[in-house]
Amino acid sequence: MNKFIFVSGGVCSRLGKGVAASSLGALLESRGLNVRMVKCDPYINVDAGTMSPYQHGEVYVTDDGAETDLDLGNYARFTGSPLSRANSITTGQVYDSVIRKEREGRYLGRCVQVIPHITDEIKARILAVAREDPDNDIVIVEIGGTVGDIESIPFLEAARQMIHESGKDNAISVHLTLIPEVAGGELKTKPTQHSVKAMQEMGIQPDVLICRAPVMLDEPTRRKIALFTNVDPDAVFTSYDVDTTIYEIPIVFFDQKLDQVVLKKMGVESRHANIKPWNAVMDKFAARTGRVRIGIVGKYMELHDAYKSVYEALFHAGLECGVEVELVKIDSSRLEEAENADTVLGAGNAANGGDTVHGENTLQGILVPGGFGQRGINGMVKASEWARKNKVPYFGICLGMQIMVIDWGRNVLGWEDADSSEFNQDCKHPVVSLLEEQVDVKNYGGTMRLGKSETAAEPGTHILAAYGEKHIFERHRHRYEFSNKYRNEMTGSGLKIAAYTPDGSLVECVEWPDHPWGLGVQFHPEFKSKPTAAAPLFRDFIAAARDVRAKSAQEVISGQ
Ligand code: GLN
Numbered sequence: 328m329n330k331f332i333f334v335s336g337g338v339c340s341r342l343g344k345g346v347a348a349s350s351l352g353a354l355l356e357s358r359g360l361n362v363r364m365v366k367c368d369p370y371i372n373v374d375a376g377t378m379s380p381y382q383h384g385e386v387y388v389t390d391d392g393a394e395t396d397l398d399l400g401n402y403a404r405f406t407g408s409p410l411s412r413a414n415s416i417t418t419g420q421v422y423d424s425v426i427r428k429e430r431e432g433r434y435l436g437r438c439v440q441v442i443p444h445i446t447d448e449i450k451a452r453i454l455a456v457a458r459e460d461p462d463n464d465i466v467i468v469e470i471g472g473t474v475g476d477i478e479s480i481p482f483l484e485a486a487r488q489m490i491h492e493s494g495k496d497n498a499i500s501v502h503l504t505l506i507p508e509v510a511g512g513e514l515k516t517k518p519t520q521h522s523v524k525a526m527q528e529m530g531i532q533p534d535v536l537i538c539r540a541p542v543m544l545d546e547p548t549r550r551k552i553a554l555f556t557n558v559d560p561d562a563v564f565t566s567y568d569v570d571t572t573i574y575e576i577p578i579v580f581f582d583q584k585l586d587q588v589v590l591k592k593m594g595v596e597s598r599h600a601n602i603k604p605w606n607a608v609m610d611k612f613a614a615r616t617g618r619v620r621i622g623i624v625g626k627y628m629e630l631h632d633a634y635k636s637v638y639e640a641l642f643h644a645g646l647e648c649g650v651e652v653e654l655v656k657i658d659s660s661r662l663e664e665a666e667n668a669d670t671v672l673g674a675g676n677a678a679n680g681g682d683t684v685h686g687e688n689t690l691q692g693i694l695v696p697g698g699f700g701q702r703g704i705n706g707m708v709k710a711s712e713w714a715r716k717n718k719v720p721y722f723g724i725c726l727g728m729q730i731m732v733i734d735w736g737r738n739v740l741g742w743e744d745a746d747s748s749e750f751n752q753d754c755k756h757p758v759v760s761l762l763e764e765q766v767d768v769k770n771y772g773g774t775m776r777l778g779k780s781e782t783a784a785e786p787g788t789h790i791l792a793a794y795g796e797k798h799i800f801e802r803h804r805h806r807y808e809f810s811n812k813y814r815n816e817m818t819g820s821g822l823k824i825a826a827y828t829p830d831g832s833l834v835e836c837v838e839w840p841d842h843p844w845g846l847g848v849q850f851h852p853e854f855k856s857k858p859t860a861a862a863p864l865f866r867d868f869i870a871a872a873r874d875v876r877a878k879s880a881q882e883v884i885s886g887q
Contacts, residue, residue, distance in 0.1 A: 329454075329457045329458070329463065329464075329466070329497070330464065330465045330466070330493075330496075330497050330498065330593050330595070331453070331457070331465070331466050331467075331468060331489055331490075331493065331497065331498040331499075332351070332465060332466070332467045332468065332498070332499055332500075332501055332589065332593075333468050333470060333486040333489075333490070333498065333499070333500050333501065333531075334347065334348040334351070334467060334468065334469045334470065334501045334502075334503065335470045335474055335479075335483065335486070335500065335501075335502050335503070335526065335531075335533075336470075336472070336473050336474065336502070336503045336504070337473060337474045337475075337502060337503065337504045337505075337518075337519070337521075337522025337523070337525060337526065338473065338504050338505040338518045338519065338521075338522050339473060339505055340472070340473055342503050342504070342505055342539045342566075343503075343539060343566060343573070343576075344469060344471075344503050345366075345397075345398035345401040345402075345469060346401055346405075346573050346576055347501075347503050347537050347566055347576070347580075348364065348398075348401075348402075348467050348469040348501075349364065349401045349402050349404070349405035349406060350405060350576040350577040350579075350580050351467060351501070351580065351585060351586065351589065352364055352402065352405060352406040352408060352467050353405045353406055353577045353605065354577055354580060354581055354585065354586035354600065354602070355464075355465055355467075355586055355589070355590070356406055356407060357577075357581075357586075357600045357601050357602050357604075357605075358586060358590070358597065358598045358599070358600045358601075359598050359599075360464040360465055360595070360598075361460070361462050361463050361464045361465070362406055362407075362408055362464065362465050362466075362467060363408050363409070363414070363456050363457065363459070363463055363465070363466045363467070364399075364402035364406055364408040364410070364414060364466075364467050364469070365413075365414050365415075365416065365453060365456050365466060365467070365468045365469070366395070366396050366398045366399060366402075366414065366415050366416070366468075366469050366471065367416045367417075367449070367468060367469065367470045367471055367479075367482045368396050368415065368416070368417040368418070368471045369417075369418050369470075369471050369472045369476065369478035369479045369482060370417060370418060370419065370471075370478065371417075371418050371419045371422070372417060372419045373417060373419035373420055373423055374393060374394045374395060374415070374417060374419070374420070375387070375394050375395055375396050375397075376394030380627045380630065380632075380633040380634075381627055381629075381630055381633065383396075383397075383632075384397045384630060384632025384633055384635055385397045385400070385632060385633055385634060385635045385636055386804070387399045387400040387403075387636065387854065388777060388778065388802045388803075388804045388851060388854055389410050389411050389412065389414070389415075389778065389802070390410075390411065390778055390779040390802060391411045391412050391778050391779070392412075392777030392778025392779075392802075393411060393412035393415060393778075394777065394804070395410075395412075395414075395415035396415055396471070397632060397635050397636075398469060398471075399414060399415055400635060400636045400639070400854065402414070403854065403855070403857070404639060404856070404857050404858060405574075405577070409459075413452070413455060413456050413459070414456060416449065416452050416453070418478065418481070420452075421445055421448045421449055421452070421481075422445070424448060425439060425444050425445055425448050441481055441484075442481075442484060445481050446481055446484050446485040446488060449481060449482060449485035450485050450488065450489055453466065453468055453485070453489070464595075465593075465595075468486070470482045470483060470486065474502075474522060474525045474526050474529065475522075475525045480529070483526075483529045483531065484529065484530075486498075486500065486531060487529060487530040487531050490531065491530075495534075495592075496592075496593055496594040497593065499534040499535065499589065499592050499593060500526070500531050500532070500533045500534050500535070501533065501534065501535040501536075501537060501589070502522070502523065502526055502533035502535070502536055502537070503536075503537045503538075503539060503566070504518065504519040504522045504523070504536060504537075504538055504539065505518060505519070505538075505539050505540075506518075506519060506538045506539065506540035506544065506548075506565075508540075508541050514540060514541075514542075514544070514548060516548060516551055516552050516555070519536070519538060519552055519556070520552070520555040520556060523536070523555070523556040523557075523558070527557075532557055533556065533558055534558070534562060534592050535558070535562045535563075535564065535585070535588065535589060535592070536552065536556065536558050536562065536563045536564065537564045537565075537566050537580075537585075538552065538563065538564065538565050538566065539565075539566045539567075540565050540566070540567055540568075541567065541568050542565075542567050542568075543565045543567050544563070544565045549563040561584075561588060562588050562592070564580065564583050564585050564588075565583070566579065566580075567579065571609070571612060572608075572609075572612055572642070572858075574605065574608045574609070574612070574858045575605075575609055577602065577605045578602065578605050578606065578609065581600065581602055581605075586600065604859050607859070608646065608858045608859060611646040611647070611649075612646060614649060615645060615646070615649055615650055615651050616649060616650065617650055617651070617873075617876065618650055618651035618652065618653050619645075619650050619651075619652055619653065619691045619692060619869060619872040619873055619875075619876055620653045620655050620689070620690050620691055620692075621641060621652055621653065621654060621655065621690065621691065621692040621693070621694055621869075621872060622655045622657050622672060622690040622692070622693045622694070622710070623637070623638075623654055623655065623656050623657065623694050623695075623696065624657045624659050624662065624693060624694070624695050624706065624707055624710040625656075625657075625658075625659060625695065625696050625698060625703075625707075626658065626659055626660070626698055626700075626702055626703040627698070628656040628657070628658045634696050636851075636853040636854055636856070637694070637696045637724065637853045638654060639853070639856065639858075640852070640853040640856035640861065640862050640865040641654065641694070641865060641869065642858075643856045643857060643858050643860075643861035643862070643865065643866075644856075644861040644862070644865035644866045644868065644869035644870075645869055646858060646861065647861040647866050647869075648866060648869045648870050648873050649873075650869065650873050650876075652869060655690060657671060657672070657710075658703070658706075659703030659704070659706030659707045659710070660702060660703045660706055661706065662703075662705075662706030662707070662709050662710055663703060663705045663706035663709070664706075665706075665709075668709040668710060668712065668713040669713070672689075672690055672693070672710065672713050673689050673690065673713065673717065673719075690719065691719065691720065691872035691873070691875045691876045692719060692720040692721070692722065692868060692869070692871070692872035692875070693710050693711075693713070693714040693719060693720070693721045693722070694721075694722045694723075694724070694727065694868070695707050695710060695711065695721075695722075695723045695724070695726065695727030695730050695847075696724050696725075696726070696727055697724050697725035697726045697727065697804070697805070697851060698725075698726040699726070699749075700749075701749070701750040704730070704733075704747075704750055707726075707727070707730045708730055708733050708734045708737065710730075711723070711730050711731050711733075711734035712734050712738050714845065715731075715734065715839055715842065715845055718842055718843055719875065720843055720844040720845065720868055720871040720872045720875060721839070721842075721844070721845040721846070721847075722844075722846060722847070722864065722865075722868040723846070723847030723848070724847070724848060724851060724852070724853065725803075725804070725805050725848070725849060725850070725851060726805075727847055728809075728836070728837060728847025728848055728849050729747055729759040729807060729809070729847075729849075730847070731837055731839070731845070731847040732758050732759055732809055732817070732822075732837060732847075733745055733746055733747060733758055733759065735758075735817060735820070735822050735837075736756055736758040736813070736817075739820055739821070739822070740816060740817075740820055742755070742756040742758075744756055745758045746758070746759070747759035747760065747807055748760040748761055748807065749761075749806070749807050756813070757810055758809070758810050758813050758817075759807050759808065759809060759810055760807060760808065760810040760812075761806060761807055761808075762776075762808055775803075775804055775805055775806045776803045776804070776805055776806065777802075777803060777804055778802055778803065779800055779801070779802050779803075780800070780801075780802075780803060780828070780850075781798060781799065781800055781828065781829050782798075782799040782800070782801060782826045782827070782828065782829075782835040782836070782848075782850065783797055783798060783799070783826060783827055783828070783829045783835075784796075784797050784799055784825065784826045784836070785823075785824070785825050785826060785827075788823065788825035788826070788836070788838055789825065789838055789844060789846050789867065790825045790826050790836045790838070790846060790848070790864065791825075791826075792867070793863035793864050793866070793867045794863050794864075795863075798829075799826070801848070801850035801851065801852050801854075801855065802850060802851050802854050802855070803849065803850050803851065804851060805849065808833055808834070808849070809824075809833070809834035809837070809849070811832075811833075811834075814834070817837075821840045821841075822837055822838075822839070822840070823837060823838040823839070823840055824836070824837055825837060825838045825846070826848070833849070834849065835848060835849050835850065836848045836849070843871050843874070843875065844867065844868060844871030846864065846868075848864065852864045852865065853865070
């Protein structure tokens with residue numbers, strides 16, 4: 328069976344369309360259906376790889392090395408849908424391939440137009456995902472942007488055609504809107520009415536409405552919305568604001584029977600739902616005791632989405648370790664300016680209550696996430712040195728591992744100018760540098776070491792303990808590497824190389840000696856973390872931070 332659910336949004340952006348689509352996917356999977364998730368992005372960029380994290384948030388990387396929109400991260404956290412290059416469709420890709428075909432003469436002299444050529448290309452790509460596996464049941468296609476945007480018209484038109492061609496049983500429209508609250512606490516339905524009208528103008532009658540509202544909509548409001556929009560009253564749902572976590576949304580929808588209504592509309596016989604895993608997540612959420620404070624030292628601190636998967640993975644790790652993870656976002660340029668890292672990270676930091684390094688309010692862990700470009704690098708190196716010397720758990724991801732290597736070069740080996748050749752091409756000690764084959768690369772899109780590859784963990788290391796398995800498969804997204812020229816000096820002075828590529832040619836993980844948990848990896852474990860199964864390294868990092876907290880509490884009690 329190949330059925331399609333098109334999820335669109337109205338009124339305004341950032342209503343949580345990705346979470347709503349993913350939660351619906353999770354519920355359909357809980358009924359034993361095979362679900363695939365697809366994101367259509369109306370922007371003209373071919374992929375998210377070259378976009379600034381400031382403007383667009385994180386770049387999510389798939390196993391096959393596609394640099395995609397962060398919504399694919401939501402799909403990965405909520406559903407088991409396999410995700411690859413094919414699951415992320417952008418206007419850039421669609422036009423690129425139509426224009427190539429035109430140049431190859433494949434349109435046989437016809438005039439190439441938005442309808443049917445662009446829409447055909449969109450449809451072909453969605454169908455390709457549906458047909459990847461004969462066992463696929465349902466493809467959920469999330470259309471980025473808001474109805475009414477010029478950019479999303481071809482995608483909505485493709486959806487209209489597919490709904491028309493496949494028949495009502497095989498394709499439906501789920502539309503997400505906003506129900507704002509005006510002064511006096513009144514909920515207003517007018518923007519939703521207009522948004523559905525905009526969909527109808529596109530030739531699409533929404534079958535299901537999900538209304539984003541501060542509270543659960545009451546029956547009269549649902550009936551009113553239904554009356555104005557031609558949607559059945561029992562197909563008007565509320566995505567109300569939860570004060571717990573986004574992982575409660577599948578349960579919020581399940582309680583309202585969203586999955587049952589959707590399946591009935593598509594003529595799919597309803598099977599028994601198993602939502603135990605989602606209830607278990609909420610049980611773990613409620614059972615957390617105490618918190619650990621983790622300092623994230625990076626450069627895109629203002630926008631939460633810039634390190635989205637990292638923050639989610641920390642949350643998952645907290646669920647698994649039974650603690651709340653408090654994120655303390657530290658702009659690394661602040662550290663760069665500070666005379667002493669302690670004033671920002673530890674003792675004497677007013678924001679930390681002026682505590683000692685292991686005091687109740689100070690940081691129990693430092694995480695340096697991935698990043699590009701020179702700004703703030705020296706601040707990150709200071710954070711690494713501080714965590715190393717004060718024995719505070721440290722987790723370096725990609726750039727964060729390279730920072731550990733630079734810190735070791737500068738502060739242990741005494742090479743003042745140790746650096747990455749990304750930041751200083753002429754330094755005498757480029758402890759992190761380009762691979763030969765990358766030296767002449769001029770094109771920035773998709774030319775890095777990207778996607779899934781194997782890492783082999785060494786015996787007696789934290790990384791091996793975390794995975795419980797020598798063969799590790801994680802995703803990469805970087806250009807620079809630990810410079811092999813310095814391997815002997817690095818290990819000779821105590822830095823542990825804890826994992827390599829299977830042929831031993833590249834360093835994948837370094838660990839600090841004589842330290843509770845100081846580890847950096849060249850790959851990105853955050854992409855595979857789920858609320859139902861935290862990524863092993865995140866879990867062990869948070870467990871180490873929790874132990875630091877317990878130890879310092881013990882020290883306070885015993886008056887040390
Ligand atoms: N800028 C570094 C590199 O290209 C690190 C990349 C990253 O952290 N994703 O190697």
